[in-house]
Amino acid sequence: MSFSSEVKFELCKMRHTKSCCLTAECAGMLLFSRHLSEEKISFYTDYSDVAEHLCYLLKKRMKVNFEHVVTDGGVNKVTVPELTDRKFIISKLKSGDKPSDNLIQNDCCVSAFLRGVFLSCGFLTDPNKEYRLEFLCPSKKMAQYLFGFLSGIIENPKMVERDGAYYVYYKHSAAVEDMLTLVGAVNASLAVMEIKVEKDMRNKINRVSNFENANFVKTVHASGDQTAAINKIIEKGLLDTLTDPLKEAAVLRRDNPEASLSQLCQISGCSRSGLNHRLKRLIEIADSI
Numbered sequence: 001m002s003f004s005s006e007v008k009f010e011l012c013k014m015r016h017t018k019s020c021c022l023t024a025e026c027a028g029m030l031l032f033s034r035h036l037s038e039e040k041i042s043f044y045t046d047y048s049d050v051a052e053h054l055c056y057l058l059k060k061r062m063k064v065n066f067e068h069v070v071t072d073g074g075v076n077k078v079t080v081p082e083l084t085d086r087k088f089i090i091s092k093l094k095s096g097d098k099p100s101d102n103l104i105q106n107d108c109c110v111s112a113f114l115r116g117v118f119l120s121c122g123f124l125t126d127p128n129k130e131y132r133l134e135f136l137c138p139s140k141k142m143a144q145y146l147f148g149f150l151s152g153i154i155e156n157p158k159m160v161e162r163d164g165a166y167y168v169y170y171k172h173s174a175a176v177e178d179m180l181t182l183v184g185a186v187n188a189s190l191a192v193m194e195i196k197v198e199k200d201m202r203n204k205i206n207r208v209s210n211f212e213n214a215n216f217v218k219t220v221h222a223s224g225d226q227t228a229a230i231n232k233i234i235e236k237g238l239l240d241t242l243t244d245p246l247k248e249a250a251v252l253r254r255d256n257p258e259a260s261l262s263q264l265c266q267i268s269g270c271s272r273s274g275l276n277h278r279l280k281r282l283i284e285i286a287d288s289i
């Protein structure tokens with residue numbers, strides 16, 4: 001089951017008790033359905049739960065006749081066959097060709113309205129892959145309306161046209177979490193937060209491990225250069241010509257070719273900067289031979 005469908009199932013299980021919110025949810029679903037006019041009202045969805053949810057709202061708040069059929073392709077289609085019923089719905093939801101100004105009667109209705117919109121045309125990408133919540137709007141006008149509506153609630157929505165279709169979307173985790181919480185998909189919101197924490201943790205572990213690898217490679221390189229230099233000095237019979245501190249450093253590195261600088265300091269009791277300086281000096285000497 002996709003993440004999107006899980007959210008929709010979670011939302012369909014909720015039942016508002018306030019009639020103002022039921023009306024707002026019904027408005028959200030119908031305004032963003034495929035057709036909403038006096039000639040035709042039709043709502044399409046892949047999910048029978050969502051279609052049944054709309055039927056419940058139509059019955060409860062609009063008190064109109066409706067039909068719910070499942071097409072051969074398995075798509076659920078809800079229609080309002082009678083003209084008088086369609087006219088009634090339009091008069092409730094629209095003023096002219098715009099959504100009516102009094103769809104949201106009380107503050108409590110905002111989340112119910114958005115829940116309806118999400119059930120109608122919302123889509124969520126699997127948060128394991130990316131954070132993206134988008135609404136495929138039935139027209140440019142409705143996309144602009146939703147964009148304006150959302151801007152006042154969760155900041156930074158985006159709007160785009162792709163192949164003649166209009167999308168309003170968010171693509172950051174905080175907006176996805178906020179929207180899910182707002183519409184009441186609490187389980188889904190928690191799931192997104194959990195995934196985000198896991199991702200952050202994984203990134204952190206990767207960063208630490210990359211850092212450790214880089215340090216390891218650095219140690220191997222440095223040690224290889226130093227050992228080569230010391231072997232050259234020994235082969236040329238010059239070890240005994242070195243000062244005591246340089247000689248000690250040379251022997252120390254020769255006997256511990258795989259040790260990091262810190263480990264060499266621990267073995268010898270030398271300071272890090274002192275020993276580092278001596279090992280560099282040995283390389284310079286070998287280069288000058």
Ligand SMILES: [Zn+2]
Nearest residue numbers: 020021108109
């Ligand atoms: Zn309400």
